[in-house]
Amino acid sequence: MEKTSIDINKPRGLHQYQWEIFLIVLFLAVNVVNSFLSPYYLTLDTFVSTPMNFLDKAFLVLPMTMIIILGNIDVSVGSIVALSSVLMAVSYNAGLPMPLAMVLALVVGTTCGFINGFLQIKFKELSATIITLSTMTVFRGIAYVILEDRSAGKFPSWFSFLAWGYIGKIPFILIVFALTAIVFAVLLHRTRFGRMVYAVGSNRTACEYSGIRTDRIILGVSMLAGLMAGFTALFLTSRMGSTRPNVALNYELDAIAMTVLGGISTNGGKGRITGPLISIFLIGFLNYGLGLRNVSAQVLLIILGFLLILSVLVQNFTDRPASISPKKLSAPTHRSDAGDGSDIHENSAQGG
Amino acid sequence: MQLQVKMNADGSSGGGGNGRPQSSEHQSSSLFSSLVKRLTRNSEAFRELGLLIFIVLLAAIFQIRNPKFLSVANIKDLLANTAILSILAVGMMMVIITRGIDLSIGSTMALSGMVTSLTVSANPDISPFLSLAQGMAIGLAAGLVIGVLVAYFKILPIIATLGLMNILRGLTYLISKGKWVSAYQMSAGFKNLSTGTTFGINNLILFVIGIYILYTYFINQTRTGRYIYAVGSSPETAELIGIKRKRIILLVYALMGLLAGLAGVLWVSKFASAQGDTAVGYEMNVIAATVLGGVSVAGGRGKVSGILLGSILFGILANALPLINISPFWQQFIQGLVILAAIISNVLLQRRNDRLTLKKRVI
Numbered sequence: 101m102e103k104t105s106i107d108i109n110k111p112r113g114l115h116q117y118q119w120e121i122f123l124i125v126l127f128l129a130v131n132v133v134n135s136f137l138s139p140y141y142l143t144l145d146t147f148v149s150t151p152m153n154f155l156d157k158a159f160l161v162l163p164m165t166m167i168i169i170l171g172n173i174d175v176s177v178g179s180i181v182a183l184s185s186v187l188m189a190v191s192y193n194a195g196l197p198m199p200l201a202m203v204l205a206l207v208v209g210t211t212c213g214f215i216n217g218f219l220q221i222k223f224k225e226l227s228a229t230i231i232t233l234s235t236m237t238v239f240r241g242i243a244y245v246i247l248e249d250r251s252a253g254k255f256p257s258w259f260s261f262l263a264w265g266y267i268g269k270i271p272f273i274l275i276v277f278a279l280t281a282i283v284f285a286v287l288l289h290r291t292r293f294g295r296m297v298y299a300v301g302s303n304r305t306a307c308e309y310s311g312i313r314t315d316r317i318i319l320g321v322s323m324l325a326g327l328m329a330g331f332t333a334l335f336l337t338s339r340m341g342s343t344r345p346n347v348a349l350n351y352e353l354d355a356i357a358m359t360v361l362g363g364i365s366t367n368g369g370k371g372r373i374t375g376p377l378i379s380i381f382l383i384g385f386l387n388y389g390l391g392l393r394n395v396s397a398q399v400l401l402i403i404l405g406f407l408l409i410l411s412v413l414v415q416n417f418t419d420r421p422a423s424i425s426p427k428k429l430s431a432p433t434h435r436s437d438a439g440d441g442s443d444i445h446e447n448s449a450q451g452g
Numbered sequence: 453m454q455l456q457v458k459m460n461a462d463g464s465s466g467g468g469g470n471g472r473p474q475s476s477e478h479q480s481s482s483l484f485s486s487l488v489k490r491l492t493r494n495s496e497a498f499r500e501l502g503l504l505i506f507i508v509l510l511a512a513i514f515q516i517r518n519p520k521f522l523s524v525a526n527i528k529d530l531l532a533n534t535a536i537l538s539i540l541a542v543g544m545m546m547v548i549i550t551r552g553i554d555l556s557i558g559s560t561m562a563l564s565g566m567v568t569s570l571t572v573s574a575n576p577d578i579s580p581f582l583s584l585a586q587g588m589a590i591g592l593a594a595g596l597v598i599g600v601l602v603a604y605f606k607i608l609p610i611i612a613t614l615g616l617m618n619i620l621r622g623l624t625y626l627i628s629k630g631k632w633v634s635a636y637q638m639s640a641g642f643k644n645l646s647t648g649t650t651f652g653i654n655n656l657i658l659f660v661i662g663i664y665i666l667y668t669y670f671i672n673q674t675r676t677g678r679y680i681y682a683v684g685s686s687p688e689t690a691e692l693i694g695i696k697r698k699r700i701i702l703l704v705y706a707l708m709g710l711l712a713g714l715a716g717v718l719w720v721s722k723f724a725s726a727q728g729d730t731a732v733g734y735e736m737n738v739i740a741a742t743v744l745g746g747v748s749v750a751g752g753r754g755k756v757s758g759i760l761l762g763s764i765l766f767g768i769l770a771n772a773l774p775l776i777n778i779s780p781f782w783q784q785f786i787q788g789l790v791i792l793a794a795i796i797s798n799v800l801l802q803r804r805n806d807r808l809t810l811k812k813r814v815i
Contacts, residue, residue: 173610219792225799229553229610230749234791237736241785248781353614366608398728402622409615412607 119363123378130382134389141392148270152263154384155273156335157348160355161362162284163325165376168359169288169301170321171368172220172228177329178351179239180212184333185343186243189252198256205337206330212239213326217319236352243345253342263339273335280331285373297321302369350401357408358383365415383407499746499801503761510768517776526771528654532646534767535656536715536722540738541745541759542667543708548742549684550704551751552609555735556598557712559620562730564590564716566624566633569726573637580641580721587717588710594620595709599702617735625728635724646722656718663711668756680704685752733784740787741766744794748802766790 135141160177167174188205192198212235219231265272288294300307300314307314332351337343360366361383362376387400514521540557547554564587572583594616601612635643648655671677682690683700691697720726745762747754769790773783 173608175610175614219796223796223799225750225802226795227749230743230795233553233736233739234788234795237784237788238792239788241782241788244781245779245785248779350618353618356611356614360611366611396625398622398625400622401618402626405615405618405622409601409607409612412611413601413605416606 117374120372120374120378123362123375123382127378127382127385130386130389134385134392137389137392148274150388151274151277151381151384152271152339153388154380155271155277156263156332156339157351157354158277158358158380158384159280159328159331159335160325160351161358161376161380162281162373163321163328164355164359165284165362165364165371165373166288166297166321167228167325168356168364168366169297169368169371170318171301171304171366172318173356173366174216174228174232174322174325175352175356176212176216176232176236176239177325177332177355178348178353179236179243180209180326180329181333181336181348181351182243182343182345183212183239184209184330185337185347186247186252186345188333188337189255189343190246192255193252198259202334205333206327209326209328209330209333210323211326212329213323214319216326217322220318220322221315240345247343247345249345251342251344255337255341259338260341261338263335276331276335280328281373281377288373293317293320298369353404353408354383357404357411360415361407361411363411363415366412499797500755500758500761503745503758503765507761507765507768510765510772514768514772514776518772521772521775526775530767530771532654532656532722533771534763535654535660536718537737537741537767538660538760538763539663539711539718540715540734541741541763542663542756543711544738544742545745545747545754545756545759546671546680546704547609547708548739548747548749549680549751549754550701551684551687551749552602552701552704553613553739553749554598554705554708555610555613556594556616556620557708557715557738558731558734559617559624560591560594560709560712561716561719561734562624562726562728562732563594563620563627564588564713565720565730566628566726566728568717569633569638569642569720570627572639572642573633576639578639578642580639580645583642584645584714584717588713591709591711591713591716592706593709595706595712596702598709599705602705603698603701621728621732624730628726628728630728632728633720633726638721638724643721643724646718647724656722659714659718664756664760671756676700676703681752736787736791737766737770740791740794743791743798746798748798749795750802762794 131141140146160181164174164177184205187208188201191204192201196204216228216232216235219226219235220228223231261272263273267275288297296307296312296317299312300317304314332348336348340347358379359376362371362374362379364371364376383404386403390400390403511522520526544554544557567590568583568587571586572578598609598612598616601607601616602609644655646656650658671680679690679695679700680703682693682695683697687697690700716731719731741763742754742759743749743762744765745754745759747759747762769786770783773786774780
């Protein structure tokens with residue numbers, strides 16, 4: 101595909117897509133099982149309409165792919181969705197015209213993403229994990245402060261078109277998602293920015309020494325994540341018709357699980373967007389099928405948890421070279437080494 | 453009160469003197485200058501004193517806003533409420549020292565609490581100590597799974613614990629079939645674990661004292677305890693000097709699980725109710741108390757005394773907000789801000805410390 105150092109050591113041709121083929125086989129298996137569960141399952145309608153149930157959170161998977169390729173994790177996206185959605189609803193109810201309220205949701209999302217990115221580049225000693233963990237609490241906290249235990253809604257009727265409308269026979273959300281996915285695929289695999297994302301994910305220090313503005317890349321990706329969280333907020337709110345501070349709970353888990361299942365290595369610097377795109381549909385249809393069997397939401401949690409851990413396990417086994425690289429001790433690469441040795445000593449001297 | 457005022461005075465002048473490092477000429481008493489020197493040299497003592505001052509200030513403000521705050525009843529209440537948090541903070545400290553994180557403890561607590569309370573409701577005669585052992589065994593098992601995944605299968609701690617968080621939470625719902633175990637189904641002995649008193653002291657506080665003594669000894673005085681710091685401070689070096697890094701990491705998560713299992717039993721016994729959503733999100737409180745206590749998320753740093761202060765401070769915040777009429781919906785927001793402020797101030801303190809270390813080398 102691309103002529104880059106990352107792809108040089110990889111086998112060419114179909115072998116390169118082993119993981120995607122594996123996912124497609126899984127996807128087919130899920131659908132075969134589903135079609136046994138319900139005689140009405142195997143229709144074109146199912147395949148066109150079912151995605152409406154899960155595509156809202158799929159928007160989060162696109163930037164999460166970039167974030168994980170960067171070698172980071174973002175657990176705050178679910179909270180950003182909640183905050184954007186709540187602010188949109190509240191500002192609409194306060195008299196803002198709906199189109200402006202929708203723009204506001206996107207702006208709020210992007211701003212939250214900017215805050216995440218800004219903290220990451222200003223405080224390089226801190227891992228993205230701990231930063232997004234705290235902003236996750238802050239963002240959802242703001243949503244609770246604004247709306248407390250109420251819900252907000254009463255949107256104009258056209259707003260439900262976002263999640264429930266069709267253009268011709270194809271759901272509107274599917275079209276928007278397809279377009280966004282193409283934009284992200286091009287961005288990641290065909291632009292300078294995309295190449296830099298891989299480069300920073302492979303070796304941030306080397307990138308800095310070779311003059312790449314790693315800060316900008318990290319900030320850009322964080323803002324993209326925020327923007328996409330805003331998209332998710334729009335479609336999710338439209339699907340549900342109203343919003344509460346506890347919407348999109350655990351969406352970060354879904355997004356991370358789908359991305360990692362899609363073959364993006366948590367060691368960073370590796371993976372293609374095609375894998376996550378397939379795994380969105382794989383997990384979506386899996387959930388749908390389990391819903392057909394009346395499996396409870398709690399079991400879905402268990403399955404998702406297992407899938408997340410299993411896919412990382414499988415990757416770590418197939419991914420030997422990456423796991424030997426120094427990246428595995430990744431988090432605080434920027435920590436100064438001065439005084440490290442003496443710290444142990446210091447601690448023991450005054451322990452207690 | 454006398455003591456607190458004295459501390460406050462000492463502390464604030466100490467903090468002020470700190471701004472101009474190494475300038476001891478114009479300090480009158482030698483004791484005072486040695487204190488300042490000690491503080492400028494030692495950021496951890498500095499931040500602990502800062503925490504203490506902050507706690508005193510906060511207590512003073514709350515006391516002015518609501519005179520009931522420093523009543524004996526409320527202080528007892530506060531300590532009992534902080535007990536479980538501070539028990540978990542010890543485990544979290546060790547995990548964070550090794551550069552890890554554990555998001556699964558809320559779910560571990562729920563599972564351990566649910567299983568033990570179901571057992572108690574089926575066999576009311578069972579000894580409370582057996583329940584404790586049962587809860588701890590469940591927690592230990594969960595912790596071992598995480599430890600193996602992180603240490604031996606090289607899964608990022610956040611991913612492994614995020615996965616386990618959901619698996620364990622789902623298991624809790626499955627085992628309870630969505631039902632609650634309520635007070636009347638629990639034996640008096642079981643409820644007594646957390647609510648009873650021994651020698652006039654609340655059992656929960658006795659648990660805390662016991663665990664803190666044990667862990668202070670373990671972390672500071674045993675070889676394995678020091679290895680935890682070594683592994684967190686520099687994993688490569690630790691491995692090079694022959695420390696079994698993987699075993700230490702496994703141990704840390706196992707101990708975290710053990711404490712979470714214990715805390716789950718205490719939690720259920722305290723609130724006399726086990727639910728599917730017991731302690732949802734409690735891991736964030738624990739992480740907040742831990743980083744507030746000066747445990748560095750970059751690994752290798754943290755002290756038992758620090759997290760005790762961090763837990764008390766966080767406990768005061770949680771206890772006092774309702775007392776001064778702040779809506780409970782602010783709690784999550786404030787909690788998030790506290791974590792953010794704590795980790796950022798940790799970084800800034802560390803940078804300052806590094807700068808001072810560099811300055812010392814100037815000839």
